[in-house]
Amino acid sequence: MTPAAPHRWNAPAGAGTTARSMKQRATWQRTHTCGELTISHRDQAVVLNGWIENHRHHGQLIFLDLRDRYGVTQVVVDQEAAGLAAGTFDTVRRLGAEDVIAVHGKVRARDADKVNKNRSTGAIELVATSVTVLSEAETPPFEILDKVEANEELRMQYRYLDLRRRPLQEAMQKRARFVTAIRNHLAANGFLDIETPILTKSTPEGARDYLVPSRVHPGKFFALPQSPQIFKQLCMVAGLDRYYQIARCFRDEDLRADRQPEFTQIDLEMSFVEEHDVLDLVEGTVVAGLREGFGIDLPQPFPRFDYEEAMAQYGCDKPDLRFDMKLIDCTELARRSSFKVFQGAVELGGIVKGLCAKGAAEQFSRKGIDELTAFVNGLGAKGLAWAKVTPTGVEGSIARFYAGEAGAELIAHMGAVPGDLLLFVADQKKVVHRALGDLRLKVGGMLGLRDASVFRCCWVLNFPMFEWHEEKARWQFAHNPFSAPVDWSIDDFGQDTANIRSRAYDFVMNGWELGSGSIRIHRPALQAKVFEFLGITPEQQRANFGFLLDAYKYGGPPHGGIALGVDRMVALALGREGIRDVIAFPKTSMAFDLMAEAPGGVSPEQMAELQIASTAKKPG
């Protein structure tokens, strides 16, 4: 961990800081941190404060590892050392893990054979002259070690102890540096940090809302924001021009490793812009954040894909660009094929695509390929055609259809060389993309091409505006209700609905969608038309978004923005599996806070005051 610049605890008060110079430092207070002392402090008298991480007793000699946020320093308490205060040795003998102490002592350079090379402070040690106990600790429910030993349930219950562990300290520090860098970068680009309401209004569709009953409006409820979407657009109407917020968002849906009921977004919006303005700005912000927060240098520029292009090449709308292995269209080859499966799929209006896994032929046995086949079967594909490229042609399930010239043509089309493994799926386009998109990630992972220390970003633009909702049997927004269509002059959304594109874009890193935004509709007539097409009545529009629609009547500027998921970005940058490890106080997958025991019951008086009653069968 790169230590943050430590405070100058021992710095003399500067000129003009009268109040500060009047303030006396208490004798127990630290002069340095536990990560700070080096050989250059040799022979200095210092004071350290911290937690006892470990203690080693040798009779008349005791070693303590003293820990704070900045590091660990070895303290030596020597019964026979000159200047050791009376009673100190007996005090230290009784101390144990996690006791909080102040140590007065002198910095000593260690002999060469006693240097601990694993620590930045390993060349020195603090020879104690006196030790003051600031706080005694009970034996903690689990040991505070770098390596996770306790299970997550216990760690969440005692989160304040888990947070003492270095991996979590590192996550908190880097996350804070990341957010600070983002703030600095946005501020330098003219963005205003503007707070929007936490107590706001429920809107239909979208995720379930968290609700807060109103005491003074009995029977009415606030909703916690799923995002500040409408308010940031209102900021644009207000002429604030450039808004941002590190915003907490709330969604009451079932959770996953990468989802918490409350999560943090970098939310921003800009006026008088088009896509490339937003993308350029965000790209610079992300680059600055990841560099300053995590020391990650992202290759620029981030490739920008059209949605259709991403789907065609990678089979998904969030391509992992850490490796190539694109989907290669073989439909025309397949049409002329003697292989009935290929030919048949094309005749039925389907497509055939393939992957070329470089040098993977040897790594996949018959059994390994059977597993891949089962994998794509689970994704809706009827089968997986495969071939290993040899110096003389191909072998495998489709070899007898691709002997001789047909085989040579296929190999050339796939850009393959001997030793490569070719994998094909023939089906309707949607199935092929889904199966091969996921297969690409699986095979790429098995070949070690998804290195967690490599970071590749991209943009995907021009998403479909609407998607068909099977259960509800109607069209709905693919992105959000305010995204503008690519063609502003569009008159009838009922025409060729599936192919209408919106000016929505996603930010993608290593195959994770980390942000989503769009150029918004800023003209009320068009907004009304979109709502009308989706069957949202003027009454419903009024009830839900009336104030936004009203606002546009008074001159809304063209504008657009994005929201980036902070928790996911930090987790990805740190190579953590889920986002709980980068959130100081997370909740379980049942949205329960094991430490605070929230949510909890409330008194009948509180309920009465709010004029609400619970219908729960098992209260509390």
Add this chain to the structure above:
RNA sequence: GGGGGCGUAGCUCAAUUGGUUAGAGUACCGGACUGUCGAUCCGGUGGUUGCGGGUUCGAUUCCCGUCGCCCUCGCCA
């Protein structure tokens, strides 16, 4: 809402086909030790096997229910 996994000492785990007094490491407590750095050595305390019920002569083990945690599908405009 569906599927899967887990729950035994403070912690991490073990316990043969259902069998005798539920073990180990670690932590903790006591002792020895002046150069350790996950110190070492000796000794010790520590158990409602998540909870409730059932089958059985006998249940950590099998069955049912329930609670909690994790993963996942649905869901998250």
